[in-house]
Amino acid sequence: MKNHRILSFVAVVLMFGSVRVLAAEVKVIANRSVKADVISAGDLKRVFLEERIALGDGTHVEAVLEKDGPVHEAFLRECLGGTDDDLQNYYRALVFSGRGSMPKELGSDEEVVAYVEKTRGAIGYVSARTNTAGVKTLVIGDNSNHEDRKLIRRVEPKYPETLKQLGIGGTVHLRVTISAKGNVENVELLGGNPILAESAINAVKQWVYAAGHSRNVVEINVPFDPER
Secondary structure, eight states: OHHHHHHHHHHHHHHTOOOOOOOTTEEEEEOTTOOOSEEOHHHHHHHHTTSOSBOTTOOBOEEEEESSSHHHHHHIIIIISSOHHHHHHHHHHHHHHTSOOOOEEESSHHHHHHHHHHSTTEEEEEETTSOOTTSEEEEESBTTOOSOOOEEEOOOOOOOHHHHHTTOOEEEEEEEEEOTTSBEEEEEEEESOHHHHHHHHHHHTTOEEOOOSSOEEEEEEEEEOTTO
16 A cells, blocks of 8 residues: 555656746746745746755745636646646645645735745746736746857947946946847846946847757846947
8 A cells, every 4th residue: 555655646746747948928936035036947846846945045945826727727737747636636645645735825816926925935926917016036947057058149239428438438247038049038237337237238138049948047248348
């Protein structure tokens, strides 16, 4: 009987063996205590399967689920590669074996946002259209940056004429999120003159990279030299 239970548990785990990039209509949110801005698809799956309760930086995390609905189904399909029935069977097996517990389940996007905002380490998912003020949105991708994404279209930033005439230059430091298809999805300012940064961000948003296996996040420097 014990062996049968173990085999059943393994069978449920295998149902969640496929991990894909999360669908565009769903976004993953986290409490602001979570230090990471990027989480890999594999780590996200491990969090929701309770295979890990902390991220690489030591931050404790808690998975939060929606009870049902299209967002819930899309998340399970794209992130865990299974259905709600598969997930419930998996959690019941975890509880029965003493390896885990049932996670928090909430009834709507708004309830998930409210819970994640007030709960340290909480990670959940909502519709991409949901107002997520008060929580942070995690980029799903490769946070190791080991994949070299070749830049195939570069748009040069416009140097603000007044700053150039005054000899004001410097380097703008940016964090760039690149989709699997190669377009720039998001640009975040990490440092530099804010006026130069606006020009740099507008240019970088038009850059195109070679297609890759998944979303990537890279950090780049954009120099402004008044002598050039």
